[in-house]
Amino acid sequence: MRIGQLSQRTGVSVRAIRHYDAFGLLGPVREANRYRSFMDSDVDRVQLIQLLLGVGFSLAEIRAHAPCWRNGTSSVLDPVPDAELRAFLTRKLAQLDQHIEALATVRSRLQERLDAHVSSEHSSVEHANHDITNAPVLKGAEG
Known part of the structure; x- marks a missing residue:
């Protein structure tokens, strides 16, 4: 090709x-x-x-x-890798483990921010709905 x-x-x-x-x-x-x-x-x-x-x-x-x-x-x-290759692979595995740990930390923090944002939005919507249903104009129209 x-x-x-x-x-x-x-x-x-x-x-x-x-x-x-x-x-x-x-x-x-x-x-x-x-x-x-x-x-x-x-x-x-x-x-x-x-x-x-x-x-x-x-x-x-x-x-x-x-x-x-x-x-x-x-x-x-x-x-059966030789000693130099084994040492290289061991170093790379340690670096990858550090990278994975850093990525997991970043992921966790992003998830926390998203959860807080979603929770805040949900709370705002509930509060707005409560305000609307308890508004004087709508209260008189219910009954």
């Missing part, structure tokens, strides 16, 4: 895909006309690169440890 097709299938810009390729994260075959030709597995690889970038990996880290993600997926890790 050509780079434009890979871009469409992954939602990643052609420019970013070229950057990943120049950085050595992709390995397209060059056709006789010099066009890059990507494989279906590159869709998974580009999506994995995006995922890893999104959670704080750098391109250098992804490239340095790319062999532990065979076939572009993170589901197949090398069975």
Whole structure:
């Protein structure tokens, strides 16, 4: 598949895909006309690169440890990583745990604000309804 097709299938810009390729994260075959030709597995690889970038990996880290993600997926890790890889993965897990904790805190605070806002709106509506039904004009019309 050509780079434009890979871009469409992954939602990643052609420019970013070229950057990943120049950085050595992709390995397209060059056709006789010099066009890059990507494989279906590159869709998974580009999506994995995006995922890893999104959670704080750098391109250098992804490239340095790319062999532990065979076939572009993170589901197949090398069975026995070396000490350097283990240390790297341990550091990244700790960073991810901190990020998850921070996200949970932000989520909790946003939920509290939303709940307070909804509660305030609900209270205002009840108060307004009470004022309307107890208005002198409506009180005389009830009976």
